[in-house]
């Protein structure tokens with residue numbers, strides 16, 4: 001890669017990024033002339049995703065060449081050794097200022113704080129490794145499973161929840177591993193929804209990704225396939241017609257992408273989403289709340305409004321996981337609740353994501369909302385709306401004999417089973433009182449209907 005700090009870089013002094021590459025230097029074209037400070041020279045192969053992959057910013061030297069202003073700054077070698085850096089020229093071109101005031105900069109340029117390790121942060125806080133019946137496949141929920149198809153991404157997000165995996169090597173799933181996964185899925189027909197994740201599966205070649213999709217499609221119980229990818233954000237030119245043609249053969253295929261900030265909503269990313277949507281792929285977005293990047297209700301509002309315009313449905317907004325290396329990005333839970341309070345009522349429901357905490361110890365995703373139920377009695381529930389208006393909702397006259405009842409299936413006790421009266425308790429076993437309790441009593445131990 002030839003990244004140079006040539007013309008228009010420091011001197012003309014708007015450019016934090018001088019991504020000039022050029023055998024036959026084309027005239028400069030700024031990606032977003034009205035907004036960007038960066039002076040970006042587009043190589044003739046700029047729109048070729050392989051060129052973008054081959055020319056990622058990967059070393060301190062390449063970083064300083066692209067952003068001369070950083071050259072005198074702290075030595076980032078130790079951070080990059082632990083958590084690799086890669087930034088596509090495209091994504092680097094979205095940086096308007098090469099410092100921490102810029103959200104794109106924060107999300108892709110390593111920072112010394114990544115080496116701060118408070119004790120409650122771990123490499124794998126979701127304990128995915130303990131829910132892996134087959135290496136590379138996480139089976140946590142009854143009806144869905146997640147396949148880690150590659151460890152490679154085009155751009156390594158500093159806030160990545162799989163920092164332990166992403167970029168430490170750059171390899172993709174082997175045929176043998178895929179067969180093991182397919183065998184597991186065949187033996188577990190309750191799994192109807194398979195998520196292809198990583199790493200970023202769309203960094204794989206189309207042929208390799210097709211190998212995965214076609215094998216999964218051979219399992220009759222697999223109904224929907226989802227792909228989790230940041231490609232539309234960091235490498236939108238990867239969404240080629242060839243890729244879309246391939247994907248549409250395996251429908252229903254859903255794609256969840258990962259936009260975090262309105263500055264990522266560019267013409268190129270909109271085009272990538274348009275192509276996917278036109279190929280019949282429903283699009284969702286999963287963003288992460290990041291301190292100093294997007295932890296403001298108005299930024300999330302702009303992001304969500306922009307996404308629905310691009311036919312992308314905001315799906316989840318995540319609380320930052322307790323991942324080693326991301327402490328500086330964490331926000332208090334209350335910030336997310338405040339943002340949800342702000343969004344509801346102001347925005348189309350289509351534009352409002354669900355705020356979730358992916359709980360430590362493999363607890364899975366837990367939605368967190370401000371409280372809308374103010375009070376309850378057997379006859380009325382008092383609700384409040386976003387304006388603070390209080391409304392009494394009268395309950396129907398209580399009758400239970402004509403409720404519809406679908407056939408029951410076996411289920412293990414969960415909170416719903418308690419609410420439905422099918423179990424009478426869930427007992428934590430690790431309490432002192434529980435250890436002290438006597439076996440006796442008259443009540444039988446069955447915890448079925450009562």
Ligand SMILES: *Cc1c(COP(=O)(O)O)cnc(C)c1O
Pocket residue numbers: 138139140141144145146195365
């Ligand atoms: C998030 C996740 C899923 C999918 O959850 P949904 O709520 O259905 O989007 C499935 N498996 C694992 C391991 C996950 O982390």
Ligand code: SF4
Pocket residue numbers: 152153155156157159160161162163166198199200229230
């Ligand atoms: S694209 Fe996804 S997997 Fe890759 S570094 Fe970013 S968050 Fe992690």
